[in-house]
Amino acid sequence: MEKPQHNARAYWRQNLRYLIVLLAIWFLVSFGAGVLFKDVLNTIKIGGFGLGFWFAQQGSIYVFVLLIFIYVRLMNKLDKKFGYDDED
Amino acid sequence: MDVQSWTLLLVVISFSLYIGIAIWSRANSTSDFYIAGGHVPPLANGLATAADWMSAASFLGMAGLLSFTGYDGSVYLMGWTGGYVLLALLLAPYLRKFGKFTVPDFIGDRYYSNITRTVAVFCALMVSFTYVAGQMRGVGLVFSRFLEVPIDTGVIIGMLIVLFYAVLGGMKGITYTQVAQYCVLIFAFMVPAIFISIQMTGNPVPQLGMGSQVLGEETYLLDKLDGLSEALGFTAYTDGSKSTLDILCITAALMVGTAGLPHVIVRFFTVPKVRDARKSAGYALLFIAILYTTAPAVAVFARTNLLETVSGQPYEAMPEWFRKWETTGLILFEDKNQDGLIQYTGDAEINELTVDPDITVLANPEIADLPNWVIALVAAGGLAAALSTAAGLLLVISTAISHDLIKKQWKPDISDRSELVLARISAVIAVCIAGYFGINPPDFVAATVALAFGLAAASFFPAIILGIFYKKMNKEGATAGMVVGIGAMLYYMLRFKFDMFGGGTSEDWWFGISPEGFGTVAMLLNFIVSLSVSAFFRDPPEEVQEIVENIRLPKGAGEASPH
Numbered sequence: 001m002e003k004p005q006h007n008a009r010a011y012w013r014q015n016l017r018y019l020i021v022l023l024a025i026w027f028l029v030s031f032g033a034g035v036l037f038k039d040v041l042n043t044i045k046i047g048g049f050g051l052g053f054w055f056a057q058q059g060s061i062y063v064f065v066l067l068i069f070i071y072v073r074l075m076n077k078l079d080k081k082f083g084y085d086d087e088d
Numbered sequence: 089m090d091v092q093s094w095t096l097l098l099v100v101i102s103f104s105l106y107i108g109i110a111i112w113s114r115a116n117s118t119s120d121f122y123i124a125g126g127h128v129p130p131l132a133n134g135l136a137t138a139a140d141w142m143s144a145a146s147f148l149g150m151a152g153l154l155s156f157t158g159y160d161g162s163v164y165l166m167g168w169t170g171g172y173v174l175l176a177l178l179l180a181p182y183l184r185k186f187g188k189f190t191v192p193d194f195i196g197d198r199y200y201s202n203i204t205r206t207v208a209v210f211c212a213l214m215v216s217f218t219y220v221a222g223q224m225r226g227v228g229l230v231f232s233r234f235l236e237v238p239i240d241t242g243v244i245i246g247m248l249i250v251l252f253y254a255v256l257g258g259m260k261g262i263t264y265t266q267v268a269q270y271c272v273l274i275f276a277f278m279v280p281a282i283f284i285s286i287q288m289t290g291n292p293v294p295q296l297g298m299g300s301q302v303l304g305e306e307t308y309l310l311d312k313l314d315g316l317s318e319a320l321g322f323t324a325y326t327d328g329s330k331s332t333l334d335i336l337c338i339t340a341a342l343m344v345g346t347a348g349l350p351h352v353i354v355r356f357f358t359v360p361k362v363r364d365a366r367k368s369a370g371y372a373l374l375f376i377a378i379l380y381t382t383a384p385a386v387a388v389f390a391r392t393n394l395l396e397t398v399s400g401q402p403y404e405a406m407p408e409w410f411r412k413w414e415t416t417g418l419i420l421f422e423d424k425n426q427d428g429l430i431q432y433t434g435d436a437e438i439n440e441l442t443v444d445p446d447i448t449v450l451a452n453p454e455i456a457d458l459p460n461w462v463i464a465l466v467a468a469g470g471l472a473a474a475l476s477t478a479a480g481l482l483l484v485i486s487t488a489i490s491h492d493l494i495k496k497q498w499k500p501d502i503s504d505r506s507e508l509v510l511a512r513i514s515a516v517i518a519v520c521i522a523g524y525f526g527i528n529p530p531d532f533v534a535a536t537v538a539l540a541f542g543l544a545a546a547s548f549f550p551a552i553i554l555g556i557f558y559k560k561m562n563k564e565g566a567t568a569g570m571v572v573g574i575g576a577m578l579y580y581m582l583r584f585k586f587d588m589f590g591g592g593t594s595e596d597w598w599f600g601i602s603p604e605g606f607g608t609v610a611m612l613l614n615f616i617v618s619l620s621v622s623a624f625f626r627d628p629p630e631e632v633q634e635i636v637e638n639i640r641l642p643k644g645a646g647e648a649s650p651h
Binding site: 008011012015019023026030042046047054056061065069075076079084 | 159161162165170172173177178181296298299300308335336340361363366367369370373374377380384637643644
């Protein structure tokens with residue numbers, strides 16, 4: 001086992017990396033697809049939905065739910081790897 | 089059975105259930121009262137958080153708002169769900185590890201200052217009171233429309249119920265009644281939505297029905313609605329009329345405000361471990377998403393139904409629901425050209441019909457001619473949504489008084505038992521004040537709900553984020569940031585919502601940003617001021633930096649403790 005201080009820093013850095021990636025997706029589906037690129041995406045139709053409108057009123061919400069569960073999985077694995085998991 | 093008997097039956101059954109749960113889950117210590125002893129399983133916490141969060145505004149108001157604003161309403165959908173991603177990734181796990189009872193607890197300890205703590209208590213009280221007044225009003229409205237009792241009597245019945253389980257059970261009682269309330273409210277929301285979706289598109293899943301073809305026609309529902317809207321002089325439903333910058337700002341303010349709301353954050357103190365805090369944020373958003381993805385479908389169905397039923401039709405031929413809502417003043421018809429037909433258009437000069445968006449969800453089952461028990465179910469669901477949120481807010485208020493002010497600042501040596509008594513007394517007082525505002529609603533309730541989000545965004549969010557992610561942030565920086573953030577937000581709201589400081593119209597908005605969206609600007613100001621001011625003062629003491637190191641690691645969250 002490496003030094004605890006070093007361990008903590010590596011854990012934190014990996015955590016930040018996950019956050020950046022997940023929040024980038026969070027930003028892209030809502031502010032990106034739902035607002036900024038809405039008009040371009042609306043030229044693509046899925047059923048009765050323009051894709052931009054679908055992202056703004058449906059798609060972004062589904063992705064948000066997925067993002068949290070992916071984060072939960074990633075962090076549970078990371079906790080275990082660094083021995084910070086809290087099993088009784 | 090008629091609608092009124094069905095409503096009475098369902099309301100009595102659901103209320104007895106809530107009271108039964110409250111008696112079963114009484115609080116025996118301050119830890120029970122403030123955070124349900126920290127023993128709530130993540131699934132139950134997810135359900136409770138969803139009910140806590142979804143208020144009368146989500147249940148009754150949102151679909152209506154969407155129905156009347158089309159694409160522009162997306163800000164509420166993305167804003168009020170996207171905030172949970174921030175909450176789950178940036179706040180909940182760390183605050184749970186910190187392991188105290190309240191948000192001001194964290195701010196006061198992390199910034200080693202009672203002044204900062206008091207600023208936080210002030211914000212928590214302000215946010216919660218403005219919110220809770222609206223909930224009580226919602227309870228009164230449902231009672232008056234469906235059981236035909238005066239609004240004030242409705243408010244008082246609601247007060248007594250909340251009083252009973254919030255005072256007796258504290259967080260413990262609230263948590264388990266919220267679980268039941270979530271089940272009631274989601275059932276009540278989904279049943280009519282599914283019925284109407286089948287009726288209009290043949291698809292039983294409303295989320296899909298919204299994008300399907302109209303039953304028996306070759307056109308897609310959304311295209312049909314766009315066509316109907318434009319033909320009548322409204323903006324096409326799937327296009328917006330707000331500026332892109334304003335849409336971005338409002339969405340961001342609602343997201344960040346959501347993540348900073350004390351009654352939501354405190355729910356994550358109730359689970360046993362850090363990993364449970366993360367997981368229950370996921371469950372919470374999942375349960376919220378069921379309603380939030382159905383609401384836009386309901387909005388489309390309701391709008392299409394409304395336009396088809398009333399537009400250009402003779403007034404004399406209107407169905408019964410139209411007259412019932414007319415008597416409440418929420419539907420107004422003025423026959424300007426005296427032809428006996430209803431002209432409903434986007435042109436204010438010749439438009440003859442005004443419909444209050446708030447009736448959409450309540451009237452929708454009637455407009456679609458659904459069975460009486462479905463209509464009654466919606467009333468019970470609306471009550472569940474309003475009561476669950478009111479209870480969560482009242483708990484924040486009573487905790488702020490008994491714990492953050494009295495225990496932490498005024499009388500630190502008070503015993504657990506007397507603190508519990510104090511917490512119960514504060515809850516009683518808070519319910520009475522909320523009831524008073526429900527009966528005598530100040531004109532600014534609607535305006536201040538937006539203010540509540542703006543305030544939370546401008547104050548708590550940056551202070552908490554910097555407290556976790558920036559170890560060197562000191563009390564001077566955080567306090568200056570919060571004061572500037574709140575000050576800017578208050579100034580903008582008072583000026584453009586209440587006509588103070590010279591007032592002004594939407595022409596005078598800075599960069600065209602509405603007061604609802606200004607929370608984003610105020611939040612950025614807070615971040616900038618905090619970071620610049622902190623550079624001029626000493627780093628926080630060693631032991632505070634250790635707290636920060638410690639909350640970043642999930643191991644050993646243990647039981648929350650008051651010390």
